[in-house]
Amino acid sequence: MKDQDPKNWRPATQAVRGGTRRSEMQETSEALFLTAGYVYDSAEQAEAAFQGEVEHAIYSRFSNPTVTMFEQRVAMLEGAAFCRAAATGMAAATASLMPCVRAGDRVVGSRALFGSCLYLLTDLLPRYGVETEVIDGTDLAEWERALSKPTQAVLVESPSNPGVQIVDIRRVAELTHAAGGKLVVDNAFATPILQRPLEMGADIIFHSSTKYIDGQGRTMGGCVMTNDEAFFNDELGPFMRNTGPTMSPFNAWVQLKGLEHLELRMARHCDNALALAQFLEGQSRITKVLYPGLPSHPQHALAMDQMSNGGGMLALDLAGGKEAAFRFLNGLKLIDISNNLGDAKSLATHPATTTHQRLSDEERAAVGITGGLVRLSVGLEDVNDLKADLEQALKQA
Numbered sequence: 102m103k104d105q106d107p108k109n110w111r112p113a114t115q116a117v118r119g120g121t122r123r124s125e126m127q128e129t130s131e132a133l134f135l136t137a138g139y140v141y142d143s144a145e146q147a148e149a150a151f152q153g154e155v156e157h158a159i160y161s162r163f164s165n166p167t168v169t170m171f172e173q174r175v176a177m178l179e180g181a182a183f184c185r186a187a188a189t190g191m192a193a194a195t196a197s198l199m200p201c202v203r204a205g206d207r208v209v210g211s212r213a214l215f216g217s218c219l220y221l222l223t224d225l226l227p228r229y230g231v232e233t234e235v236i237d238g239t240d241l242a243e244w245e246r247a248l249s250k251p252t253q254a255v256l257v258e259s260p261s262n263p264g265v266q267i268v269d270i271r272r273v274a275e276l277t278h279a280a281g282g283k284l285v286v287d288n289a290f291a292t293p294i295l296q297r298p299l300e301m302g303a304d305i306i307f308h309s310s311t312k313y314i315d316g317q318g319r320t321m322g323g324c325v326m327t328n329d330e331a332f333f334n335d336e337l338g339p340f341m342r343n344t345g346p347t348m349s350p351f352n353a354w355v356q357l358k359g360l361e362h363l364e365l366r367m368a369r370h371c372d373n374a375l376a377l378a379q380f381l382e383g384q385s386r387i388t389k390v391l392y393p394g395l396p397s398h399p400q401h402a403l404a405m406d407q408m409s410n411g412g413g414m415l416a417l418d419l420a421g422g423k424e425a426a427f428r429f430l431n432g433l434k435l436i437d438i439s440n441n442l443g444d445a446k447s448l449a450t451h452p453a454t455t456t457h458q459r460l461s462d463e464e465r466a467a468v469g470i471t472g473g474l475v476r477l478s479v480g481l482e483d484v485n486d487l488k489a490d491l492e493q494a495l496k497q498a
């Protein structure tokens with residue numbers, strides 16, 4: 102049993118045991134190395150450590166044993182050879198994208214991106230002389246047109262926030278490679294339990310591990326993963342080490358423990374979300390329910406082809422617009438109003454006035470964020486209690 106190759110472990114086993122490295126105390130639960138620095142036996146050993154001749158931790162901005170365990174566990178689940186953990190999901194997004202591009206390069210992204218990722222494309226990169234274009238990620242003809250020019254990086258999110266749009270990862274990976282670029286995928290909504298983009302041709306994956314990987318809304322974190330050794334050694338590694346958006350050992354420890362029940366939790370998130378999506382679809386005050394696991398989702402077939410289940414996020418559109426959405430949210434008694442997601446607790450938010458407030462009306466319309474749209478992060482409560490709460494709140498909408 103003990104010498105079984107961890108690469109052959111199934112996901113639930115990898116999530117519980119991947120990356121574990123015991124100290125001389127032989128602890129069962131992974132240790133929290135809450136330390137910034139490390140002591141050397143001699144000046145010679147310090148010199149050798151800095152020259153890379155001996156394996157010895159140098160400084161926790163470079164590496165930390167608890168963070169390394171987290172990186173190895175999450176990388177195993179994604180089928181990635183390399184991983185760097187980051188302080189937040191946005192630190193991971195920035196570290197995925199910035200080292201890929203130089204002044205004069207071109208980057209294309211799908212429009213339905215997390216707000217801050219959109220900022221990287223529309224505001225930040227152009228300042229450094231990078232040409233960027235944002236397109237409808239669901240439209241393959243748009244991808245073919247945009248990627249007919251040489252392009253160094255492509256950024257997509259699937260399923261997207263908040264409209265759970267799906268991008269055809271395999272096809273976009275082919276087009277990206279033909280254009281000479283790397284495909285970067287934000288896999289926060291699906292998690293490696295439901296979707297493994299590296300196996301579909303993606304080059305770099307990042308997560309906001311603040312979400313499902315923590316799973317209980319406690320800590321911030323992110324991670325970047327790849328099988329591209331040159332990118333890891335020459336670009337990502339030096340970028341993380343020298344610009345310093347590294348993950349705190351404490352957060353790594355919390356999230357390492359979060360990973361242990363990720364597979365179990367995702368199954369329940371998906372079961373609850375599907376049951377609620379089916380229930381909501383029949384309600385008269387709702388014009389549309391968006392959930393990748395529902396046959397009525399415009400890209401249901403593609404979603405089921407690249408994901409093993411529909412996920413824990415859904416969106417509903419209320420007929421009465423913003424006023425109805427506010428009455429509905431204010432009427433919820435169990436589900437909390439919060440813009441966070443991926444928590445054990447069910448959370449509801451109104452994207453148009455919170456997470457996507459800064460977008461123009463046209464930009465919101467382009468990704469289906471109407472006044473009546475409510476995003477639901479379906480938690481782990483008993484589904485009957487959730488259904489009852491939604492039912493009574495809908496009567497007020």
Ligand SMILES: *Cc1c(COP(=O)(O)O)cnc(C)c1O
Binds near residue numbers: 190191192258309323
């Ligand atoms: C939350 C989130 C991010 C940003 O992550 P932080 O941990 O908040 O920095 C990026 N992408 C998606 C899809 C997210 O949900």
